Amino acid sequence: MPKSRATEHQINPLFVNRWSPRNFSGENIDDATLLQFFEAARWAPSSYNSQPWRFIYAKNNSEQWATFLNLLSNFNQSWAKTASALVIILAKTSFIPPGKTEAIHTGSHAFDAGAAWGNLALQATYDGWFAHAIGGYDKTKAREVLAIPEDYQLEAAVAIGKQKAIASLPEDSQATEQASSRLPLAQLVAENTFNF
Numbered sequence: 001m002p003k004s005r006a007t008e009h010q011i012n013p014l015f016v017n018r019w020s021p022r023n024f025s026g027e028n029i030d031d032a033t034l035l036q037f038f039e040a041a042r043w044a045p046s047s048y049n050s051q052p053w054r055f056i057y058a059k060n061n062s063e064q065w066a067t068f069l070n071l072l073s074n075f076n077q078s079w080a081k082t083a084s085a086l087v088i089i090l091a092k093t094s095f096i097p098p099g100k101t102e103a104i105h106t107g108s109h110a111f112d113a114g115a116a117w118g119n120l121a122l123q124a125t126y127d128g129w130f131a132h133a134i135g136g137y138d139k140t141k142a143r144e145v146l147a148i149p150e151d152y153q154l155e156a157a158v159a160i161g162k163q164k165a166i167a168s169l170p171e172d173s174q175a176t177e178q179a180s181s182r183l184p185l186a187q188l189v190a191e192n193t194f195n196f
Contacts, residue, residue, distance in 0.1 A: 019179035020132035024161030029084035040123030046112035050095040053116035073136035083159035
């Protein structure tokens with residue numbers, strides 16, 4: 001368990017061992033490993049089992065790598081360039097409910113895609129990899145260059161890779177490259193009414 005993390009209740013160590021480093025080793029990831037992460041994401045729960053999540057990816061050293069990397073902000077490019085894969089997570093904003101013939105808007109698409117992302121991140125951690133979600137990327141450009149239809153919402157980019165030793169980072173970066181803590185449970189959970 002990362003030293004900055006302590007749980008208030010007993011949970012599976014996988015949850016506290018998952019975190020989002022920025023120092024990746026740049027090693028190749030094989031298709032079977034990457035597809036295993038997407039397989040875990042596929043089994044997330046969703047409203048009406050609509051499964052709105054979609055994943056578009058490129059692996060480092062592939063023909064499309066530069067296209068994906070250039071979608072990120074300059075800061076995110078600076079560290080994500082040594083990831084093994086970059087993923088864009090989408091959520092389909094409409095679906096056809098069971099027994100109906102017309103598509104309707106779903107208010108839970110982002111929530112459901114977030115559940116799928118959580119599964120992906122936990123499976124990566126379980127397998128000794130790390131997945132770092134990224135909000136700083138150009139969604140307009142991504143929609144254009146990846147030919148994403150308008151009825152899909154762009155949720156996040158994700159860098160996946162093996163962590164490089166922290167000691168290999170510049171000294172001023174080492175202090176920030178560690179797992180973060182969490183707010184106390186009492187600040188996040190209330191019984192009966194909103195009383196935070």
